[in-house]
Amino acid sequence: MKKMMLIILAVGLTVGLSACGSNGEKTSASTTEQSTKESTEDSSAKEDEKVRDMAEDLEEKGVSFRINSVNDNLELTREKGIDYEYFKLNIDFRSNGGEIREIILQLRGNIDGEDKDMLFYDVKSGRIVESAAWNTDINAIADVLESLDYSDQELIEFAQWYHGNN
Numbered sequence: 001m002k003k004m005m006l007i008i009l010a011v012g013l014t015v016g017l018s019a020c021g022s023n024g025e026k027t028s029a030s031t032t033e034q035s036t037k038e039s040t041e042d043s044s045a046k047e048d049e050k051v052r053d054m055a056e057d058l059e060e061k062g063v064s065f066r067i068n069s070v071n072d073n074l075e076l077t078r079e080k081g082i083d084y085e086y087f088k089l090n091i092d093f094r095s096n097g098g099e100i101r102e103i104i105l106q107l108r109g110n111i112d113g114e115d116k117d118m119l120f121y122d123v124k125s126g127r128i129v130e131s132a133a134w135n136t137d138i139n140a141i142a143d144v145l146e147s148l149d150y151s152d153q154e155l156i157e158f159a160q161w162y163h164g165n166n
Contacts, residue, residue: 006143011099012045025049036142038101047161048161051135051158051161051162052152054154054158055158056160057149058076058148059156060146061147061149062078062079063076063077063078064076064077064078065077065150065162067162067163067166068090071092072091072095072163073090073091073093073095074090074091074093074162074163075088075089075090075091076088076089076091077089078100086107086108087105087106087108087144088105088106089103089104089144089161090104090105090106091103091153091159092104094161098160098163098164099158100123100160102120102121102122102123102131103117103120103121103122103123103141104118104119104120104121105119105120105121105127105141105144106118106119106141107140107144113127115133118135118136119135119137119140119141120134120135120136121134121136121138122132123156126153126156127153127156128141128155128156133156
């Protein structure tokens with residue numbers, strides 16, 4: 001009789017604890033889902049704010065940008081000034097989405113004011129790299145990025161955001 005009571009007590013206790021555990025998991029899962037959703041919304045808002053700040057900073061540095069309506073490319077242009085050189089940076093997007101196909105940089109000479117040869121770059125793993133097929137100079141793009149005080153990853157992030165939102 002004692003064994004029977006002990007078994008019933010153990011089974012009842014096991015069922016009771018497992019029922020409590022399943023309710024707790026549902027509450028925990030919904031709380032986790034809610035916090036994940038809020039976290040995603042917060043990070044998205046922070047990213048938008050960061051990129052908007054970058055747009056304002058670029059404008060303060062004399063850079064203008066626009067989407068070319070003919071070929072849907074993003075063009076960043078800066079005219080020559082006291083503290084910086086003229087450049088035109090054309091970011092070519094693939095037609096099937098926001099992926100960057102190539103980047104074309106054209107500098108203007110300091111002394112003669114003539115346009116230099118176009119330099120071509122690819123984007124691989126979120127980084128600007130030299131083109132294997134065209135005229136390229138990684139130091140030229142590095143100088144432009146340094147004058148803007150942004151990394152290649154930040155510029156790519158900005159270009160994709162601007163292209164997607166404009």
